[in-house]
Amino acid sequence: MTAQTPAPVTPRTHDVPEPSRWREAWMRVASGNALVSLLAVVAAVIVGSILIALTDRDVQAAAGYFFQRPGDTFSAVGSAVGGAYAALFRGSIYNFNANSFAIGIRPLTETLKFATPLIAAGLGVGLAFRAGLFNIGGQGQMLMAAAAAGYVATAWDLPFPLHMVAALVAGVIAGAIWGGIAGILKARTGAHEVIVTIMLNHIAFYLLAWMLATQGVLQAPGSNNPKTAPMAGSAVLPQILGPMYKLHLGFLFALIAVAITWWLLERSSLGFRFRAVGENPAAARTAGISVGRMYFLVMVIAGALVGLAGISQALGTEPNGFGGGIDAGIGFDAITVALLGRSRPVGILFAGLLFGAFKTGGFTMQASQGIPIEIVLVVQSLIVLFIAAPPLVRAMFGIPQPGRPSRRQRRAAKRRTDTTEGQEVSA
Structure with a gap:
């Protein structure tokens, strides 16, 4: 009997994921610089929120009995951070405490x-x-x-x-x-x-x-x-x-x-x-x-x-x-x-x-909430830091790195490799 040459093994097409139109659009957005800039601002604001909470006296006082009444600490954190960014909005966009629209819109003109x-x-x-x-x-x-x-x-x-x-x-x-x-x-x-x-x-x-x-x-x-x-x-x-x-x-x-x-x-x-x-x-x-x-x-x-x-x-x-x-x-x-x-x-x-909004609203944050103006400067500096390190921002928010296959693509490639090796062994 003559030995038969095994037929060439081709990967099954159903293992190859076909990206949808929405996924392709998302990958284009994720690989761009605009999203990184936006997420750098978001990350800086999050870190700024942590600093605001840590420097707030009510949060520090509530943290002293955190294990007895943890809700007080979370409430104090929410009040401190929410009050700070509400003051930032009032000082830079629109003062909803003003008596008229003409006065309320003045912060926007200052911005x-x-x-x-x-x-x-x-x-x-x-x-x-x-x-x-x-x-x-x-x-x-x-x-x-x-x-x-x-x-x-x-x-x-x-x-x-x-x-x-x-x-x-x-x-x-x-x-x-x-x-x-x-x-x-x-x-x-x-x-x-x-x-x-x-x-x-x-x-x-x-x-x-x-x-x-x-x-x-x-x-x-x-x-x-x-x-x-x-x-x-x-x-x-x-x-x-x-x-x-x-x-x-x-x-x-x-x-x-x-x-x-x-x-x-x-x-x-x-x-x-x-x-x-x-x-x-x-x-x-x-x-x-x-x-x-x-x-x-x-x-x-x-x-x-x-x-x-x-x-x-x-x-x-x-x-x-x-x-x-x-x-x-x-x-x-x-x-x-x-x-x-x-x-x-x-x-x-x-x-x-x-x-400009940071500059204008920072004064209101300091005056109404007692938040140091240096917090705003820290947020601005963090924006620069995060912009200078796009891989860090992408890793923080789980955004795929440009030129690197996604997790789904890596899993599909591994399945194709395992299937090909299994067919070659059985042949």
Whole structure:
């Protein structure tokens, strides 16, 4: 008898799971960065809730007799956390304790006001990120823009709206020049933009301090205080909702900047070159793109965008005169906003609104609930931490890692392997 050659074994098709349309859609969402950013905020809020509970006096008192009456502890935790985030909502979105809708909506206008410079500065940082540059010179760019806009607003005598436009243009140009210095040094000498922008921040800070201490430059006439004179009324950004609210025209400028930046990055050939350089400078250079020129241009545009934040502060938020702290840490907060927004203009818009809400609502949390304002800063820092570690966020919430088969797919593959090995043994 002749030995028969066993027939080739093929895996059974019913062991191969066919993903449904909904599952495919879920996998696309799960593999994207937007979900990670959202879950990073959720995780930071959860950790912030734990910190609020741990620092609350009622929770600490109830925890002392937890085993006798555990319900008191849980009730105190719910009251502390619920009260804190209710105060955050009242202080940033709508005050439902107000007597009228006009008064109740005022917190939302304050959130938009605080978000305005964050959005503009975040766009400048995010645009540089897309081109592969780490622009941490937002402080210096804001200070120089505020100084230029403040000088035009206090020293020139022009009618409205020409005066406002002149101050706006002066601030944008000053921010662009300050960003362009870092860009041209990067392009011509290869100097690292992080070191250069840090040094430019210090130069801008002390240069503004000298301007504020020198008569005839920025210091208010007849005053020894390091502060400017009030901005001329013809140069101040108008309040777009009337004198009852502090929301000014800078918010509309920030929205326009979002639209322009989106078009620049997603629809223009210049934006394509920015993104190409950011993805792979060597390949972009091989394709005929001048990498050095792109570095210079992107830093000029980024500086102009950050300069818009300085203008908003000088001509909108602080029209009665400003000092050396006009940047209010926004230049560095913009890095967080850009990271949370994944360097996408629309994402930066929503990230700026979120951080504006934290800024506005944090004061209400502190005033009404006695919660330290540092808790809000911890939540913001945790957002950055979680965004910097996407695998950690995915593991915390059980989201599949990109490029890694799901648990169901791994089980199906193991069943196919076991079935194939069993058929080969039996044959």
